[in-house]
Amino acid sequence: MPAPFPRRQLRDAAPLLLSAELRDRAARAAAALPFDLPARFVAFDVRRNPAALAPAIDWLLTQGYSIVRIGHTEDAMPGRGVLDVPSSGIEVDLLQRFIVEKARFVVCDSGERQHTASRINTPTLRLNARDPFSAYPVRGNGLFTLGAAVDLDSGRVLSPRELLSESYLRHGRHFALRPNRPAQVLAAVKEMHEGVTAGWREDADQMRVRELVTDAGLLLASRIPLVAEWGPDDGFIGDGRLARWQAGEL
Amino acid sequence: MAGGGALSKILFVMLHPGFIRYYEGALTALADAGHHVHLAFEISRTKLGEDETARRLGAMSPRITCGTTPERHESVRDFLVRGDRSATRSGDVNRAASVTAEERWESLATTVRLMLDYLRFFEPEFAHADKLRDRAEKRLPRVHARTTGLIGAAGRPARRAFAGVLRQIERVIPVGHALEQFVRDEDPDLLLVTPLIELGSQQVDYVKCARTLGIPSVLCVASWDNLTSKGLIRVAPDRVVVWNEAQRGEAIALHGIPPDRVAITGAQVFDRWFAARPTRSREEFCRAVGVDPSRPFVLYVGSSVFIAPDEVPFVERLLWSLRSSTEPTVANVGVLVRPHPANGRQWRAFDPEACPGTTLWPPIGTDPNAADFWRDYYESLYYSAAVVGINTSALIEAAIVGRPVFTITTPEFAHAQEGTLHFRHLVGEGGIVHAARSLPEHVAQLAALLTSAAGVDEWRRLEFVRSFVRPHGLDVEAASIFASTIGDMARTPRPRPHPDSIVLRACRPAVWPIAWLARTLAEDRPLWAYALRPPMALAVWALAVVYRARTGIYEHVRPRIKRARRALQRARHEASRAIEKRWKRAQRSAKRALAAANSAERKG
Numbered sequence A: 001m002p003a004p005f006p007r008r009q010l011r012d013a014a015p016l017l018l019s020a021e022l023r024d025r026a027a028r029a030a031a032a033l034p035f036d037l038p039a040r041f042v043a044f045d046v047r048r049n050p051a052a053l054a055p056a057i058d059w060l061l062t063q064g065y066s067i068v069r070i071g072h073t074e075d076a077m078p079g080r081g082v083l084d085v086p087s088s089g090i091e092v093d094l095l096q097r098f099i100v101e102k103a104r105f106v107v108c109d110s111g112e113r114q115h116t117a118s119r120i121n122t123p124t125l126r127l128n129a130r131d132p133f134s135a136y137p138v139r140g141n142g143l144f145t146l147g148a149a150v151d152l153d154s155g156r157v158l159s160p161r162e163l164l165s166e167s168y169l170r171h172g173r174h175f176a177l178r179p180n181r182p183a184q185v186l187a188a189v190k191e192m193h194e195g196v197t198a199g200w201r202e203d204a205d206q207m208r209v210r211e212l213v214t215d216a217g218l219l220l221a222s223r224i225p226l227v228a229e230w231g232p233d234d235g236f237i238g239d240g241r242l243a244r245w246q247a248g249e250l
Numbered sequence B: 001m002a003g004g005g006a007l008s009k010i011l012f013v014m015l016h017p018g019f020i021r022y023y024e025g026a027l028t029a030l031a032d033a034g035h036h037v038h039l040a041f042e043i044s045r046t047k048l049g050e051d052e053t054a055r056r057l058g059a060m061s062p063r064i065t066c067g068t069t070p071e072r073h074e075s076v077r078d079f080l081v082r083g084d085r086s087a088t089r090s091g092d093v094n095r096a097a098s099v100t101a102e103e104r105w106e107s108l109a110t111t112v113r114l115m116l117d118y119l120r121f122f123e124p125e126f127a128h129a130d131k132l133r134d135r136a137e138k139r140l141p142r143v144h145a146r147t148t149g150l151i152g153a154a155g156r157p158a159r160r161a162f163a164g165v166l167r168q169i170e171r172v173i174p175v176g177h178a179l180e181q182f183v184r185d186e187d188p189d190l191l192l193v194t195p196l197i198e199l200g201s202q203q204v205d206y207v208k209c210a211r212t213l214g215i216p217s218v219l220c221v222a223s224w225d226n227l228t229s230k231g232l233i234r235v236a237p238d239r240v241v242v243w244n245e246a247q248r249g250e251a252i253a254l255h256g257i258p259p260d261r262v263a264i265t266g267a268q269v270f271d272r273w274f275a276a277r278p279t280r281s282r283e284e285f286c287r288a289v290g291v292d293p294s295r296p297f298v299l300y301v302g303s304s305v306f307i308a309p310d311e312v313p314f315v316e317r318l319l320w321s322l323r324s325s326t327e328p329t330v331a332n333v334g335v336l337v338r339p340h341p342a343n344g345r346q347w348r349a350f351d352p353e354a355c356p357g358t359t360l361w362p363p364i365g366t367d368p369n370a371a372d373f374w375r376d377y378y379e380s381l382y383y384s385a386a387v388v389g390i391n392t393s394a395l396i397e398a399a400i401v402g403r404p405v406f407t408i409t410t411p412e413f414a415h416a417q418e419g420t421l422h423f424r425h426l427v428g429e430g431g432i433v434h435a436a437r438s439l440p441e442h443v444a445q446l447a448a449l450l451t452s453a454a455g456v457d458e459w460r461r462l463e464f465v466r467s468f469v470r471p472h473g474l475d476v477e478a479a480s481i482f483a484s485t486i487g488d489m490a491r492t493p494r495p496r497p498h499p500d501s502i503v504l505r506a507c508r509p510a511v512w513p514i515a516w517l518a519r520t521l522a523e524d525r526p527l528w529a530y531a532l533r534p535p536m537a538l539a540v541w542a543l544a545v546v547y548r549a550r551t552g553i554y555e556h557v558r559p560r561i562k563r564a565r566r567a568l569q570r571a572r573h574e575a576s577r578a579i580e581k582r583w584k585r586a587q588r589s590a591k592r593a594l595a596a597a598n599s600a601e602r603k604g
Helices: A007-012 A020-031 A049-060 A092-102 A111-120 A160-164 A165-171 A183-196 A205-222 A225-230 B015-033 B050-060 B077-083 B085-089 B103-120 B129-139 B142-153 B157-173 B177-186 B206-213 B245-255 B268-275 B282-289 B312-323 B345-349 B372-380 B394-401 B411-416 B423-427 B439-450 B459-469 B480-491 B502-521 B527-604
Strands: A041-045 A066-070 A082-084 A103-109 A124-128 A140-144 A149-150 A175-178 B009-014 B036-041 B065-067 B190-194 B215-219 B239-242 B261-265 B297-301 B335-338 B358-360 B386-387 B406-407 B433-436
Touching: A020 A092, A041 A092, A049 A066, A049 A183, A049 B312, A066 B015, A092 A111, A103 A111, A103 A183, A111 A124, A111 A140, A124 A183, A140 A183, A149 B439, A160 A165, A160 A205, A175 B345, A205 A225, B009 B015, B009 B177, B009 B480, B015 B036, B015 B050, B015 B065, B015 B190, B015 B268, B015 B480, B036 B050, B036 B177, B050 B065, B077 B103, B103 B129, B103 B142, B103 B157, B103 B206, B103 B345, B103 B502, B129 B142, B129 B411, B142 B157, B157 B502, B177 B206, B190 B206, B190 B480, B206 B215, B215 B406, B215 B480, B239 B245, B239 B480, B245 B433, B245 B459, B268 B394, B268 B480, B297 B312, B297 B394, B312 B345, B312 B439, B335 B372, B372 B394, B386 B394, B386 B439, B394 B406, B394 B459, B406 B423, B406 B439, B423 B433, B433 B439
Parallel strands: A041 A066, A041 A103, A066 A082, A103 A124, A124 A140, B009 B036, B009 B190, B036 B065, B190 B215, B215 B239, B239 B261, B297 B335, B297 B386, B335 B358, B386 B406, B406 B433
Antiparallel strands: A149 A175
């Protein structure tokens, strides 16, 4: 079984910020962008169904945020006032790291980006997660949503509760993921905004989900490598939470 | 020889019944011309209802029959399964079974062919074909993959020398008895094989067998990617039948086939596209499918699993790009998504409700043998405004039907686009596909088309179809050219048999240890496992000897000792009892005698 992800250690770790030298270099690279990096922006790095982001982006724009896209070059989100960094071709890796550090919050659908942001202590919304263990945010400023898992043989959409079952976690290759719908993304983004501006609060369902995920993790860790690696670390799964709209369904 | 009044008898060895679809028209043309064709399948396949295709074809003409080839000791599939630990755990391979000599030769044949196939992808033509190279590497046991990889990277002279050695080994490997007997029993006038170029293919043995028996052999190249994306033609058949001049060049340059052995017949698989006509109006079709008939629609054609293993996220982004276009015709265009029949499962993750104006059709799991399947496909092409795809033969079919064809070259599919040679037929000089380097560029291309700013280059389209699909003329059916070419070959006198020479037979004992090694290494264990095996075997043997000796002693010697000891004890016991009895008897006699003497003394 793989070693567990050090959740407890990361929970209390100091933010991993760029050194002064790298920060200067990144700032110079940002200055070379064809646009000025705004003061108040949300960074997006989402591969699946960009159409689902449109209402959320529109809403964020009305709240005074700018939208900066990071990630892969080919994932361009045309129009809608999105500032596209990858297509600039300027020291992209360092620049993207800098942008994650500067962003008010990050919206992403990959674990890699979620963990980078978490280490910097930038609030993060992880969309379309495949399972509740690998996506569960360590820090309290993290939020996540689960995608809709579909059985590839029958086409049946699994209930969110089934994403905690042994058969799903063990046979992940038999399932594909449908991304969140526009209204679901919008609801999660609104919750992020609320947390960032008015402080994080948690409802009863979200607390119940944390307990549910922790209990399932403790039960399955000895049997399923994915849970052994990403499940609770000495009983601690994370201070973050599942998005409010979904917590009631689990 | 031909029987039942047939002109000639043709044996067509196919990997599986799925290859019938490439030759259906040509086979019926051969049967109609009076030839008897027997189709022999190496493996069965039912994924897309291929068995049903075979049954239907068999019912079409009494001159077409279907069967199987003899079962082999070790198919390529078995060879690959042996190295797969999970397959072994599920009990698919019996490692404990004794290995026959024929199985060892077959293992060597598979190993040599897989090595040759892997080696080819180090040639400069395949410099960008990383995924093809990886796929060939994965098929080989690790120890061979490492060796071949090192030689492959060492430069052309090293590759040539190594390939030369492998080809010599291939010559020495004998053909299995069952296979040879099968071909003898069939006794065809002509032997056809397809595809032959699968990685590690065992169909090579049929070509070798035909040569030994004096039967002309023909490789029928089934599809447009066959000569560039798979393995080598390791043993040249008497003739190679290809679609077009481009494939002829590939057969000569990449496979070393002499130019006079290559025949061009056209792409018989596409014949029906030329003759097809719609059976419904556009409005009827759109309503049946669920597309708005008042607007043009773009058809997205899915690709196979190797080309596009993760196609859904790309299509989601493509749809978003269309909907975000500032050109209303593009933003509102209908989109019909048609998954590849053999790559449909992943589309279950596609959510058409989240993508307005988009229809996924036909439903996933639709039987490709259903009566309307092909008609629906044809009409979806025919009524579309444009066809978009990654890299699939549907793009050629769209060109035949006369639709403008588009693709987007993107890093996530680089392995299947720039990383394959056959993609260049579509987008290179003379190609018909409009390739965009990004989604915005693609949207601009579509906008130009849909607003009639750019029409279809009809001359270019027809020239592509003529050169690539029907090189003998747009009105000439490729199936009839194929049938007449094959028919002519079947009627030519048989070549002289070429049984294995004495030198080859003499070499076999020398190559046998390599065959033994090939079979052993096919288990794909780490080398230390093979190194540990002899001392482990010795230790186990020694322990077994000690155990058997102990068991022998316990079972046979100890009971005898026990029995003897018991007998001895019994004898001693009985002897002592007898002595005691005698002693008592003697005592009693002595007492009696003493008593008698005392009484006599008293009397006297």
